Amino acid sequence: MRISLAAAFLLVPVIASADPLPSWNDTGAKAAIIAFVDSVTDPDADTYVPEANRIAVFDNDGTLWAEQPAYFQLLYAIDVLKQKAGADASILTSDVLKAAAAGDMQGIMARGTEGLLEIINVSHAAITAEAFGANAHAWLTTATHPTTGRTYAGMIYQPMLELLSYLREEEFTTWIVSGGGIDFIRAIAEDAYGIPPWQVVGSQGNTSYALSGDGTPTLTKDGGISFIDDKEGKPVGIMRHIGRRPIFAAGNSDGDFQMLEWTTAGDGPRFGLIVHHTDAGREFAYDREGGIGVLDRGLDEADERGWLVVDMARDWGRVWPGEE
Amino acid sequence: MRISLAAAFLLVPVIASADPLPSWNDTGAKAAIIAFVDSVTDPDADTYVPEANRIAVFDNDGTLWAEQPAYFQLLYAIDVLKQKAGADASILTSDVLKAAAAGDMQGIMARGTEGLLEIINVSHAAITAEAFGANAHAWLTTATHPTTGRTYAGMIYQPMLELLSYLREEEFTTWIVSGGGIDFIRAIAEDAYGIPPWQVVGSQGNTSYALSGDGTPTLTKDGGISFIDDKEGKPVGIMRHIGRRPIFAAGNSDGDFQMLEWTTAGDGPRFGLIVHHTDAGREFAYDREGGIGVLDRGLDEADERGWLVVDMARDWGRVWPGEE
Ligand SMILES: [Ca+2]
Ligand SMILES: [Ca+2]
Numbered sequence: 001m002r003i004s005l006a007a008a009f010l011l012v013p014v015i016a017s018a019d020p021l022p023s024w025n026d027t028g029a030k031a032a033i034i035a036f037v038d039s040v041t042d043p044d045a046d047t048y049v050p051e052a053n054r055i056a057v058f059d060n061d062g063t064l065w066a067e068q069p070a071y072f073q074l075l076y077a078i079d080v081l082k083q084k085a086g087a088d089a090s091i092l093t094s095d096v097l098k099a100a101a102a103g104d105m106q107g108i109m110a111r112g113t114e115g116l117l118e119i120i121n122v123s124h125a126a127i128t129a130e131a132f133g134a135n136a137h138a139w140l141t142t143a144t145h146p147t148t149g150r151t152y153a154g155m156i157y158q159p160m161l162e163l164l165s166y167l168r169e170e171e172f173t174t175w176i177v178s179g180g181g182i183d184f185i186r187a188i189a190e191d192a193y194g195i196p197p198w199q200v201v202g203s204q205g206n207t208s209y210a211l212s213g214d215g216t217p218t219l220t221k222d223g224g225i226s227f228i229d230d231k232e233g234k235p236v237g238i239m240r241h242i243g244r245r246p247i248f249a250a251g252n253s254d255g256d257f258q259m260l261e262w263t264t265a266g267d268g269p270r271f272g273l274i275v276h277h278t279d280a281g282r283e284f285a286y287d288r289e290g291g292i293g294v295l296d297r298g299l300d301e302a303d304e305r306g307w308l309v310v311d312m313a314r315d316w317g318r319v320w321p322g323e324e
Numbered sequence: 325m326r327i328s329l330a331a332a333f334l335l336v337p338v339i340a341s342a343d344p345l346p347s348w349n350d351t352g353a354k355a356a357i358i359a360f361v362d363s364v365t366d367p368d369a370d371t372y373v374p375e376a377n378r379i380a381v382f383d384n385d386g387t388l389w390a391e392q393p394a395y396f397q398l399l400y401a402i403d404v405l406k407q408k409a410g411a412d413a414s415i416l417t418s419d420v421l422k423a424a425a426a427g428d429m430q431g432i433m434a435r436g437t438e439g440l441l442e443i444i445n446v447s448h449a450a451i452t453a454e455a456f457g458a459n460a461h462a463w464l465t466t467a468t469h470p471t472t473g474r475t476y477a478g479m480i481y482q483p484m485l486e487l488l489s490y491l492r493e494e495e496f497t498t499w500i501v502s503g504g505g506i507d508f509i510r511a512i513a514e515d516a517y518g519i520p521p522w523q524v525v526g527s528q529g530n531t532s533y534a535l536s537g538d539g540t541p542t543l544t545k546d547g548g549i550s551f552i553d554d555k556e557g558k559p560v561g562i563m564r565h566i567g568r569r570p571i572f573a574a575g576n577s578d579g580d581f582q583m584l585e586w587t588t589a590g591d592g593p594r595f596g597l598i599v600h601h602t603d604a605g606r607e608f609a610y611d612r613e614g615g616i617g618v619l620d621r622g623l624d625e626a627d628e629r630g631w632l633v634v635d636m637a638r639d640w641g642r643v644w645p646g647e648e
Contacts (some may be wrong), residue, residue, distance in 0.1 A: 198565060198567055199522075235541070290388070
């Protein structure tokens with residue numbers, strides 16, 4: 001039997017494709033992710049999932065980028081508030097606003113979520129949606145983090161970027177589902193994560209449409225909070241925006257518990273992933289206590305629920321983009 | 325000079341591709357649509373628009389499918405209400421609910437939008453989002469229209485289906501932005517229009533997340549209306565869900581005025597389209613008066629604003645799918 005060169009070439013086994021997750025160490029976490037993706041993309045497997053149902057949702061703060069010493073959106077709001085108060089100090093009508101303008105983080109945190117919302121409300125209101133996005137984008141790509149010296153947009157996690165790309169190559173759609181403000185995340189999501197604005201779900205303020213003085217149709221952020229995309233709000237936000245239950249959900253705190261619970265309770269193959277911040281050297285180490293990114297119930301129940309806990313120190317070979 | 329057969333083949337001009345809008349007559353409307361699409365997809369033109377910005381939004385009732393003698397969602401709500409009242413007549417706590425259960429359309433319309441919302445509220449509440457979708461899908465594909473005898477899902481407009489496909493082939497994303505309920509439209513959008521649930525924007529009720537009695541994570545439609553995606557609400561809904569201004573908007577009534585206004589006020593090439601119901605023979609004829617799909621200001625201002633008015637009788641060669 002004679003086999004032509006071309007036919008012989010076809011008989012050579014396909015060379016294993018390049019490692020889709022090069023910044024992940026060769027631990028069980030990486031293997032579990034790849035095994036799941038293989039199982040839902042193999043058209044001959046019982047576990048096959050059609051492309052339209054390959055929906056993967058990601059929390060943002062602490063899951064796709066860092067959140068210490070405080071949520072980046074809060075640091076942005078404080079910067080904006082300082083600027084506004086410099087022009088007109090009378091806007092500082094409460095203790096928490098005064099604390100924010102003075103950069104007093106303890107004074108801010110003492111007021112809890114309500115205080116954060118007040119700061120964000122005052123700093124983010126009375127601006128068009130488009131101007132807000134441009135302003136937030138400029139800050140995220142130029143202001144720098146107090147301890148790493150990186151821009152905030154540079155504090156996204158390289159292993160998670162690779163996971164997003166890998167899932168998209170395997171015909172998943174990738175979504176952000178964050179407690180943070182939707183317009184703030186959208187300002188950077190396409191540049192930072194390759195995620196278009198319509199695949200960002202987040203907390204929302206009120207927006208109104210009107211003609212401005214010169215007759216220009218204008219959408220203005222009016223302030224006020226109309227939807228909080230956290231805890232029980234995350235499945236609600238997903239159903240509002242996506243309209244279909246995901247098969248893959250990643251988070252890092254108990255604010256993501258219900259999102260993982262709802263995602264992994266669906267029929268067929270499902271994946272829940274928790275990023276555990278264990279790396280004080282390269283990033284930060286925190287979990288059960290503190291004011292930011294508390295992970296307590298999730299740690300207790302991940303095993304019995306079959307959720308993967310990613311140990312940042314053990315499972316990630318590098319943390320930041322551009323690192324060796 | 326010798327030219328190989330393969331090279332010669334490359335020199336043959338590309339055969340003009342098949343007509344992308346075969347159900348549109350060869351009138352100015354069709355030519356204007358094709359000229360616009362050509363202008364934004366030609367990479368060498370000043371008018372080129374990158375794919376991520378090729379966002380096209382469509383009203384649903386009266387634009388993608390029929391809306392006479394009443395919005396299909398109202399006809400569905402009446403059917404559900406009759407069923408529910410058969411089991412428990414005490415749910416008919418108001419005149420408009422009694423009118424609806426009796427099929428008294430005049431009694432319903434006499435109460436205006438508020439009455440419609442009450443009917444929809446009572447008929448659509450206390451059901452999981454998933455069960456609602458399945459129920460609505462079954463109704464849309466089996467119940468039949470009183471005058472055409474078609475299923476409601478069969479009363480989509482063939483020319484608009486072709487327009488949706490054409491735009492998607494040209495790397496637009498296509499969205500529904502409707503005053504109707506988001507969950508109702510999502511129940512059929514993928515089958516009827518090829519539009520996934522996350523590309524449907526609509527009016528919204530309240531939804532809550534909880535564990536049911538047996539511990540199953542459940543999203544339940546609680547009733548109440550949290551957002552009305554009509555008039556000024558349409559640009560707001562677009563910004564909530566899409567986060568970017570469209571370049572193409574199609575509607576049929578003054579409820580779409582602000583959506584077209586906002587879309588076409590953006591920089592660069594823009595397209596506004598109004599479906600004008602002029603065809604009493606094949607569909608229905610109505611515009612400036614009545615309770616459904618009123619088009620008055622839009623007709624007055626379309627010309628000066630550069631919006632295309634599609635005359636159904638003149639510009640469409642056929643109306644329904646499967647027609648000769
Ligand atoms: Ca988080
Ligand atoms: Ca309409």
